[in-house]
Amino acid sequence: xxxxxxxxxxxxxxxxxxxxxxxxxxxxxxxxxxxxxxxxxxxxxxxxxxxxxxxxxxxxxxxxxxxxxxxxxxxxxxxxxxxxxxxxxxxxxxxxxxxxxxxxxxxxxxxxxxxxxxxxxxxxxxxxxxxxxxxxxxxxxxxxxxxxxxxxxxxxxxxxxxxxxxxxxxxxxxxxxxxxxxxxxxxxxxxxxxxxxxxxxxxxxxxxxxxxxxxxxxxxxxxxxxxxxxxxxxxxxxxxxxxxxxxxxxxxxxxxxxxxxxxxxxxxxxxxxxxxxxxxxxxxxxxxxxxxxxxxxxxxxxxxxxxxxxxxxxxxxxxxxxxxxxxxxxxxxxxxxxxxxxxxxxxxxxxxxxxxxxxxxxxxxxxxxxxxxxxxxxxxxxxxxxxxxxxxxxxxxxxxxxxxxxxxxxxxxxxxxxxxxxxxxxxxxxxxxxxxxxxxxxxxxxxxxxxxxxxxxxxxxxxxxxxxxxxxxxxxxxxxxxxxxxxxxxxxxxxxxxxxxxxxxxxxxxxxxxxxxxxxxxxxxxxxxxxxxxxxxxxxxxxxxxxxxxxxxxxxxxxxxxxxxxxxxxxxxxxxx
Amino acid sequence: xxxxxxxxxxxxxxxxxxxxxxxxxxxxxxxxxxxxxxxxxxxxxxxxxxxxxxxxxxxxxxxxxxxxxxxxxxxxxxxxxxxxxxxxxxxxxxxxxxxxxxxxxxxxxxxxxxxxxxxxxxxxxxxxxxxxxxxxxxxxxxxxxxxxxxxxxxxxxxxxxxxxxxxxxxxxxxxxxxxxxxxxxxxxxxxxxxxxxxxxxxxxxxxxxxxxxxxxxxxxxxxxxxxxxxxxxxx
Numbered sequence: 001x002x003x004x005x006x007x008x009x010x011x012x013x014x015x016x017x018x019x020x021x022x023x024x025x026x027x028x029x030x031x032x033x034x035x036x037x038x039x040x041x042x043x044x045x046x047x048x049x050x051x052x053x054x055x056x057x058x059x060x061x062x063x064x065x066x067x068x069x070x071x072x073x074x075x076x077x078x079x080x081x082x083x084x085x086x087x088x089x090x091x092x093x094x095x096x097x098x099x100x101x102x103x104x105x106x107x108x109x110x111x112x113x114x115x116x117x118x119x120x121x122x123x124x125x126x127x128x129x130x131x132x133x134x135x136x137x138x139x140x141x142x143x144x145x146x147x148x149x150x151x152x153x154x155x156x157x158x159x160x161x162x163x164x165x166x167x168x169x170x171x172x173x174x175x176x177x178x179x180x181x182x183x184x185x186x187x188x189x190x191x192x193x194x195x196x197x198x199x200x201x202x203x204x205x206x207x208x209x210x211x212x213x214x215x216x217x218x219x220x221x222x223x224x225x226x227x228x229x230x231x232x233x234x235x236x237x238x239x240x241x242x243x244x245x246x247x248x249x250x251x252x253x254x255x256x257x258x259x260x261x262x263x264x265x266x267x268x269x270x271x272x273x274x275x276x277x278x279x280x281x282x283x284x285x286x287x288x289x290x291x292x293x294x295x296x297x298x299x300x301x302x303x304x305x306x307x308x309x310x311x312x313x314x315x316x317x318x319x320x321x322x323x324x325x326x327x328x329x330x331x332x333x334x335x336x337x338x339x340x341x342x343x344x345x346x347x348x349x350x351x352x353x354x355x356x357x358x359x360x361x362x363x364x365x366x367x368x369x370x371x372x373x374x375x376x377x378x379x380x381x382x383x384x385x386x387x388x389x390x391x392x393x394x395x396x397x398x399x400x401x402x403x404x405x406x407x408x409x410x411x412x413x414x415x416x417x418x419x420x421x422x423x424x425x426x427x428x429x430x431x432x433x434x435x436x437x438x439x440x441x442x443x444x445x446x447x448x449x450x451x452x453x454x455x456x457x458x459x460x461x462x463x464x465x466x467x468x469x470x471x472x473x474x475x476x477x478x479x480x481x482x483x484x485x486x487x488x489x490x491x492x493x494x495x496x497x498x499x500x501x502x503x504x505x506x507x508x509x510x511x512x513x514x515x516x517x518x519x520x521x522x523x524x525x526x527x528x529x530x531x532x533x534x535x536x537x538x539x540x541x542x543x544x545x546x547x548x549x550x551x552x553x554x555x556x557x558x559x560x561x562x563x564x565x566x567x568x569x570x571x572x573x574x575x576x577x
Numbered sequence: 578x579x580x581x582x583x584x585x586x587x588x589x590x591x592x593x594x595x596x597x598x599x600x601x602x603x604x605x606x607x608x609x610x611x612x613x614x615x616x617x618x619x620x621x622x623x624x625x626x627x628x629x630x631x632x633x634x635x636x637x638x639x640x641x642x643x644x645x646x647x648x649x650x651x652x653x654x655x656x657x658x659x660x661x662x663x664x665x666x667x668x669x670x671x672x673x674x675x676x677x678x679x680x681x682x683x684x685x686x687x688x689x690x691x692x693x694x695x696x697x698x699x700x701x702x703x704x705x706x707x708x709x710x711x712x713x714x715x716x717x718x719x720x721x722x723x724x725x726x727x728x729x730x731x732x733x734x735x736x737x738x739x740x741x742x743x744x745x746x747x748x749x750x751x752x753x754x755x756x757x758x759x760x761x762x763x764x765x766x767x768x769x770x771x772x773x774x775x776x777x778x779x780x781x782x783x784x785x786x787x788x789x790x791x792x793x794x795x796x797x798x799x800x801x802x803x804x805x806x807x808x809x810x811x812x
Contacts, residue, residue, distance in 0.1 A: 100696030109709030492624035
C-alpha cells in the first residue's frame, strides 16, 4: 500500500475543506483528499447567499443575527458557537471578496444583500437584508474562488480518492485509508491532523435537494471509529424542492418576494405565520406546506404546491434569480416568468453531525473530551450552530467560519506537535482492506438498487416533515432488515479502474449506518423542536429535552447519551413568526 | 411505460483491446434525462457501465458527455428531445478515456492553471471591508463566472482537436473572467500565455464552444474581447 505523509489531511473539497486548506497550506504541508474534483462538491449548489451583518443595505448588527440564529435553531444551538458564527461572518465575507468572489453589488459598489427567511432586524421585528449573494449562484461563486486560491497556493489535491477508513486509536487520529478511484488500490494518508469536511447526507431520502455524492461518508466513519454523532434527528426539509426530483429552488425566490400558493389559490402562509409569511424559517414553512398537502389542498389534490414568482416580473427574475429560471425550465418544464413552479418539501440539510468544539476539534463524549488530531467542519459537523433548524444562508457561512477556524487550529496544533509524526498503529489499514475484499469477492444475491431505494423511500415516508412513534419504529425495523440484507450485497463490476459500482456499494454501507442514529435519536426525543416534529408530541419540552443527543454505534445497537445546551445570552422563549 | 434504446460507448483501456458500443433498452418515464437512463441501466441491467455524475441539476459539471454527437450534460438532456434512435452516448471527444464515459480531465485542469485562474492583486485590499466594484463593472463578469468547468466546450473545439497544446475555450473564458475583473491587476502576468500560438490566436472563431456550453455562455466572444485587450496592452 502506498503511504502518503502530510501534516494536515483534509477530507472533502467543498467550502469548509478548501477554506481550512487555505488556512493551513502556507504554514504546514497540507493535502486535500476528495472523492470528486473540488468544483463538483455540493457547496457549489448553494444558491441564495451567505449571511453577514454587513449592514450594506439596511442597518444591521451581529447581535440581531445572533438572536435570529438562536431563535431559528429553536434554542437548541450552542450560543457560544453561534456568537462566533455571526461575529466572524463579516470577516469571512470580506475575506471571500478579497479572494475574488464575484458578489453582486449595490449601486455604490458594496456587496449587495437580500432578505432571507428567519433573518430580521431589531431582534426579530423588522425586515432585513443580510444575505450576501452572487445572483443565485453564491455557492458556485464561493467554491470556485476557494478552489482557484488553492491552485494559486499549490495545495496538494488528491482528486477522486474515496475515504474508506479513519484510523483512530485511544482518542487520537492518525489518518485515513482511501481508495484511488481512477487506478484502483488503497492509499494510506498518515497525518498529524485530519479534518473531515465530507458534507451532508440527505441522499438517504428519496426526495432530496442533495447531490448523489452526499452520502454521509465522514459521519459513518466516525461512528465506526467508536465516536458519537450529535443531534442526528434534526434534518431540514427545504420548502421549495422541485416536485418529484426535489431539486433545490433557492429560498432567494421567497427572499425576493415569491408567494406560496395552495390548490385553492390561497397564500396559505397567512394561516401559519401571519406576520412573516413566506419569510418564516424553513421548518415552519415545510410543515405548513405538508399540512396543506396532507389535508387535500395541494395543487389538484396532488403532493405539491406552487411557488409563484410571476408578479416579480421578467427583469427581476432574470437579474436576481437566473438559475431558478433555468432550473424550473430544464427540470420542471416551467417558464417561471409565465407560470408558477410546482414544489414540495425536500430533504436538504443535516443540522446534526460530528460533535466538535469551536475550533473544529472532534469531541468524543458528554464531557466534551477532545480526540487528538481529528477535526470536522461544515455540514458533516455539529458545533452546534444550527440546533434544531438552520436558517437559510447560515450554512455556507458555517462552512467558511468554521472551516477557517479548523484550519487555524490545525496549523497551530501541527506547529506544537513538532517534527515527528506519530507511528501508525499496527494493522491500521486492515479494516479498509477487509472492506474492499468483502465487496469485490461477495457472491451474495442482494442488489444495490433495491436496498438503497427501499431505504430512501422509507426515510421519506417515515422520517419526513412529520414523525410519530409508529412511523419511526417502522423505519427502524426496515433499516435493521436492510442492514442485514446489505451483508449479502454483491457487485457486477470487478475491475480496479474507476469502479463506481464499488464506490456506490461502500456509500450504501455509509447510508445504512448513519440513518440508525437519526431514527433512534428521533424515537427517544419525545417532543417537537425545529425540524424534528412529532405528531404524538407536538410541543417543545424544554424541561426534559433542552439537550443535545449523542449517539454511539455499539454491538447491541445505538447507545444514546445527552449533553447540555450552551445558553449564554438568550433564554428559550416561545417561537412565533 | 415508454422505452428508448441507448447505444453506449464502452472501453476500459486496461482490459479491452478496443472500444465497442453496447445497446440497452430502458424505460423512460416522462421527464427522464439521459442521466436518469444511465442510472437505470447501471442499477438494473449492467453495474459495469461507468460515468461521472453528482448534482443532477447542471451545476457540478461532472456529467458532460457526447449525446447524439453533441456535447451536453447528461443530467440536463431530456430524453424526449432526442430524436435519433438509438440515442448514442459517448465520452467527451479528444480527452483520453479512462473508462466508458469517464475521461481524463487532468490535462483540462492543467490548461486552466496556465492562465493563472485566480485574482491577482498588487494593491492590498482594505482590512475591514470589501473592495468596492460598481454594478456595471461587476456585470462584465456575467457570462464568465458561471462556468462550471465541465469541459463540453474544449472537447468540442476543432482547434483543440488539431492542437492539444491549445488552451481551449474553458481556460480562455477563465482568463477573461479575471482580466475583465476590475479588481484584478494581473493582465501582464497572463499576456505571454495568451499571446501565443497555443493561446488566443489558435481560436478561429468556429463557435462550436458556444453551441456546446450547457450554461449558455459564449467563450468565442470572450476570446474576441481578450484578443482586443492583448493588442491594446501591447501596442
